[in-house]
Amino acid sequence: MYWPNCGKGYLGPGGLDNYGKYFNCTGGVAGYIDRAVFGNHMYKHPPCQKLYENKVYYDPEGILGTLTSILMVYLGVQAGRILNTYVNVRDKVIRWTTWGVVTGLLGGALCTFSRDNGPIPLNKQLWSLSFVLVTSGMAFVVQAFLFMIVDILRKWGGRPFFYPGMNPIILYVGHEIMRDTFPFAWKPTTETHATYLFMNLWGTFLWVAFSIFLYKRNLFLTI
Known part of the structure; x- marks a missing residue:
């Protein structure tokens, strides 16, 4: 599909992607439709902004x-x-x-x-x-x-994934509260896919360890 000033078929993050060739085309046709429908009433700081320095609004859940x-x-x-x-x-x-x-x-x-x-x-x-x-x-x-x-076959009990499943509410709320707090997350010195991948894997490891701690002490939160 073709859309103004972006050509046909581009679906990337815009900004610095492709040497800035599609700077204002963040989200491709999906972003174009959302901006046409919602205008400025959109998510103003999409995750791709950190790496590609795009300026236009984009909602990843459009x-x-x-x-x-x-x-x-x-x-x-x-x-x-x-x-x-x-x-x-x-x-x-x-x-x-x-x-x-x-x-x-x-x-x-x-x-x-x-x-x-x-x-x-x-x-x-x-x-x-x-x-x-x-x-x-x-x-x-x-x-x-x-x-x-x-x-x-009963060859595996599902651990360690079993433990987070016993306390999903605590882990979800805890992650939302601590998502920008050390040691669960931090501001990387170099903002690349690899550094964010490592940080997120480390954060996941800590929350799994916390869920094991809660399970061993019979602490559960349910609604």
Whole structure:
């Protein structure tokens, strides 16, 4: 799709991306539609601003991203229906695996099995169709694998992921409160994907450790 001053097909963060060639095209067509509909009533400091120094407003949870997120919810419902509808273990695993392979291949075809190319590149901020299909495909396959290993063969109890699942409310609220506080997070000296990845993995490790601490002391918060 073509939109003014941005050409056709660009879906990137704008700003310094591509040497500033698409400086005011943050979010591609998704950002253009949101700005046309909502004007200045949008998220003013998107995460991509830290790396690409873009200036235009952009909401990562905009109109087009909402539509594709609805598709992901549908795929999750499908996974749940398979679990509840079929009694035989083989029937469940085959269906999860089939859905995983089909959606994964469709998503891979849309991005030509690359990170930045294809008709619809992988883009989490835009929640692009290829991103939805690829991640959903992975989730279907992981669901089938964990179902066999944890529930059927009893080879693994799901730890350490079991512990955060016992206290999700405390972890969610705690993360929101402490998201910019050391040692859970800090201001990196060099703002790159690698440094943010390390910081977020470290923060996740600390919250998992905290959930284990709560579990060992029988401390749980439920609604």
